[in-house]
Amino acid sequence: MTDTRRVLDDLRELAAMTSDDDGAQRVAWGPMWRRARAWFAEKAGALGWRPELDEAGNAWLTVPGQSTRSVVLGSHLDSVPNGGWLDGALGVLAALEALRVHGSTPSPVTLRLVDWADEEGRFGLSLLGSSAAAGRIDLAAARAASDRSGIRLVDALAENDLVVDDLPSARRHVQLLDGRAYLELHIEQGPVLASLNAPAGVVVGTFGVERHLLRFTGQAAHAGSTPLHLRRDAFLAAAETALACRAAAQRLVAEGTPTVCTTGFVSAHPNIATAIPGVCEISIDQRSMNPQALAAMVADARAAADRCAATNRVGVEWRRLWGIEPRAFDPGLVSLCEEAVREETGQAPRLPSGPVHDATEVMALMPAAMMFAASPNGLSHCKEEDTPEPILEEAIRAYVRLVGKTIAYVADS
Numbered sequence: 581m582t583d584t585r586r587v588l589d590d591l592r593e594l595a596a597m598t599s600d601d602d603g604a605q606r607v608a609w610g611p612m613w614r615r616a617r618a619w620f621a622e623k624a625g626a627l628g629w630r631p632e633l634d635e636a637g638n639a640w641l642t643v644p645g646q647s648t649r650s651v652v653l654g655s656h657l658d659s660v661p662n663g664g665w666l667d668g669a670l671g672v673l674a675a676l677e678a679l680r681v682h683g684s685t686p687s688p689v690t691l692r693l694v695d696w697a698d699e700e701g702r703f704g705l706s707l708l709g710s711s712a713a714a715g716r717i718d719l720a721a722a723r724a725a726s727d728r729s730g731i732r733l734v735d736a737l738a739e740n741d742l743v744v745d746d747l748p749s750a751r752r753h754v755q756l757l758d759g760r761a762y763l764e765l766h767i768e769q770g771p772v773l774a775s776l777n778a779p780a781g782v783v784v785g786t787f788g789v790e791r792h793l794l795r796f797t798g799q800a801a802h803a804g805s806t807p808l809h810l811r812r813d814a815f816l817a818a819a820e821t822a823l824a825c826r827a828a829a830q831r832l833v834a835e836g837t838p839t840v841c842t843t844g845f846v847s848a849h850p851n852i853a854t855a856i857p858g859v860c861e862i863s864i865d866q867r868s869m870n871p872q873a874l875a876a877m878v879a880d881a882r883a884a885a886d887r888c889a890a891t892n893r894v895g896v897e898w899r900r901l902w903g904i905e906p907r908a909f910d911p912g913l914v915s916l917c918e919e920a921v922r923e924e925t926g927q928a929p930r931l932p933s934g935p936v937h938d939a940t941e942v943m944a945l946m947p948a949a950m951m952f953a954a955s956p957n958g959l960s961h962c963k964e965e966d967t968p969e970p971i972l973e974e975a976i977r978a979y980v981r982l983v984g985k986t987i988a989y990v991a992d993s
């Protein structure tokens with residue numbers, strides 16, 4: 581029997597142990613994250629399961645069954661700085677509950693739980709652990725990566741007894757697992773399910789992402805002495821580009837293609853009130869389930885940046901920060917997810933995921949599917965992230981039910 585109270589108690593305990601007044605502080609590779617993992621290892625140990633680390637720091641529990649065919653359950657214990665109590669942690673602790681329910685008597689298949697390392701991309705490389713396992717890690721980027729305070733990934737890994745050049749070997753580890761299905765429960769981190777009054781939803785796939793850094797270079801000059809028509813204002817070129825990118829995304833939405841576009845990072849130099857910005861960097865993050873739409877958005881953004889640079893008499897350079905193509909989840913597992921959500925909650929809305937998740941990378945390794953729990957306030961990556969307990973309980977029950985259905989499905993296949 582699924583005991584949702586256990587999962588909620590675990591989540592509260594973890595949050596109390598790893599949060600401060602600003603939210604969760606389980607930043608990958610750091611002391612609070614290690615504490616969270618040690619706590620989790622203790623929980624699992626009490627049930628007789630010991631986590632093993634692969635070369636990318638992903639932590640695996642194995643509950644052997646009557647067959648080596650595996651059903652893999654996972655998510656991540658790491659958080660962004662000042663993060664929420666549910667992002668990632670809900671998936672790991674609901675997976676532990678699924679192991680308690682389905683692994684206590686010998687299962688027809690092997691059950692595995694994975695806590696992926698550095699899902700949040702502390703070093704600018706999102707899904708670090710799962711992308712390494714999927715054979716998609718950019719080793720050159722990983723060798724050169726550092727976080728916002730200048731700490732190098734190489735050193736953070738070393739502190740955790742890992743070696744950057746060994747990251748790709750995580751793939752071999754996972755290939756030996758005979759994984760037949762991967763299931764992840766995650767909070768939606770957006771307002772869609774709540775707007776439908778649905779506690780849980782069926783994720784059809786994850787948006788493709790194109791993330792670029794644009795550097796506009798003009799000329800810094802005195803804010804009082806330089807007439808408007810003689811300026812080379814890098815910030816204005818950047819701002820006009822950001823607005824043009826939003827307009828391009830809005831056109832696609834109006835045509836019925838869900839897309840989003842965000843300028844989340846802005847840095848202007850010299851960044852003082854009395855000088856025209858001579859240099860301005862912005863990020864452009866564009867997402868869609870439709871590959872053609874995504875490509876069109878990037879082309880539009882490039883044209884807009886050139887145009888806005890020209891009218892402001894500045895230069896512009898592009899650097900691609902990160903990207904992933906749109907990916908649809910496995911149709912068979914998506915139907916099982918739909919059944920489980922409907923049986924538990926009476927409805928089963930389907931929706932794409934705007935955020936990428938570890939499940940996106942796992943699709944390269946085995947069939948995968950995801951379930952969302954509603955995020956009624958639509959907030960995540962902040963301490964205000966919250967979902968009322970009755971909603972979490974419905975989602976957890978639906979997830980454990982999905983695991984049961986998937987075990988039977990893999991056993992019969």
Ligand SMILES: [Zn+2]
Pocket residue numbers: 656667668699766
């Ligand atoms: Zn997450």
